[in-house]
Amino acid sequence: MTFSVKSTIKVGDDSLETINTLGAKKIFFITDPFVVESRMIDQVINLLDKSVNYTIFSEIRPDPNQELVDNGKSALKNFNPDLVIAIGGGSAIDATKAIIYNIYKEIGEKIPFIAIPTTAGTGSEATNFAVVTVGDSKKVLIDDLMLPDYALLVAKFTKTVPNFITADTGMDVLTHALEAYISKNASIYTDTFAETCIKTVFEILPKVYDDGDRLSLRERMLEVSNIAGIAFNNAGLGINHSLAHTIGGNFHISHGRLNAILLPYVLDYNCKNDERARKKLDSLAKKLGHNDYTCIIKEIEKLNKKFKIPEKLSGLGKIDARNYANAIDKMADTALNDRCTPTNPALVTKFDLANILRDSF
Structure with missing residues (x-):
């Protein structure tokens, strides 16, 4: 390590x-x-x-x-x-x-x-x-x-960042921390950074979204963005980013917003297909006052709803359904070969990635 x-x-x-x-x-x-x-x-x-x-x-x-x-x-x-x-x-x-x-x-x-x-x-x-x-x-x-x-x-x-960008970028921070936390290469060091980041984002991102003039909270968001970067720089990321990269490359959607929409689907996949990831997120959920990993997913969905981020990619209104369907095979292949995929906790195939792309649309 x-x-x-x-x-x-x-x-x-x-x-x-x-x-x-x-x-x-x-x-x-x-x-x-x-x-x-x-x-x-x-x-x-x-x-x-x-x-x-x-x-x-x-x-x-x-x-x-x-x-x-x-x-x-x-x-x-x-x-x-x-x-x-x-x-x-x-x-x-x-x-x-x-x-x-x-x-x-x-x-x-x-x-x-x-x-x-x-x-x-x-x-x-x-x-x-x-x-x-x-x-x-x-x-x-x-x-x-x-x-x-x-x-x-x-x-x-x-301070000049509008609230929807504050939300998109803040959800990117949360995705970095959660992917680093369950990464194959996670360690006690990256876990410590990631846990701090996850707890802080859940607590203060809604407050900064509601009132962007609160500079002390904006400073804390900068700090946890930074430590999430340190965590994933050492532990790696996973397929949430692999999929966001290819969707963004094809349809030019905000990276943070893509991560936010994909996150519930990817966490659910990883927890159902990797026991270690599930146990870690179950443990984290208890530290945050919840029962298990499904509660973390529900909290993410609550944040997305508050930030007016749709549950599905189709809800963005920016992606033609036929073009998306035609691109799934290519995007699944690209995501499989993305440099973020090897550290994903659960094993994935092109078929699995294609299914997540369909489910999240």
Whole structure:
């Protein structure tokens, strides 16, 4: 068993002061248009030493594809920075990781990297994972060289997020923690992180959804998003993410919302087909004041209902039923070969995955 936390994590507004301590003279910012237009990025730039030269690559969009990564790589090489800072949600941080990964493969050098998340969801600032869309599928990159050197958690940067995104990203956090908890590679270390995260999300996510101005709770959501990232970075994930990756690649639905819809179906499958997963979730349920794993599923369904997340994928109103049916075979095959599938607790076949895809639609 191995457990590691390689990023230095700092929490609070004053964590931004870390940037000036690193002696960087040229900083390459990677972000999305909203972070620039809302002037959020100015709150970081205004803190920089006057001698620092910087440029901003703000072409990030949801589900970054390989073309975007290639464009970012070219821009980064032309500027030749000594520090890269990603500011944004999972898409911005994942794209930055992929850019750094591609640069390393080309020149054999890792550029120092800071991640500043603006959503409490992906935990990307704490992981060696990055997801890039290639054609109609999502490619999962896994390499320690993509781990940020610093993760700066600043609650005020999540304040502008609307409540439906708070819900989607928060359910992504819960999915990360639950999948890490029952993963084949779970350990006492990852269990401790995951349990804390699961309990906290059930307790405070509804409160943040109802009142996004509660910065102390937003900070806690950032913290548990981060520790869920640490948990799954060490334990791995499972088929919930494998299925969300392929559905998202084909139909371009929010990753967190897909995870939320799939989670009851996947947990039920895993608990019915793996005794260890069932016993762990039964035990967790008792710690949370419930009877067994079915109560955890019911609590997830209650959250989804509160957040106006439908029970079925068809309820999204964004997926044509015929196109979905025609894509099931391909999606099941893609999910079976996804890099998250090997650590799923229950064994799965393409047939099993196809059934979950049908049941959840």
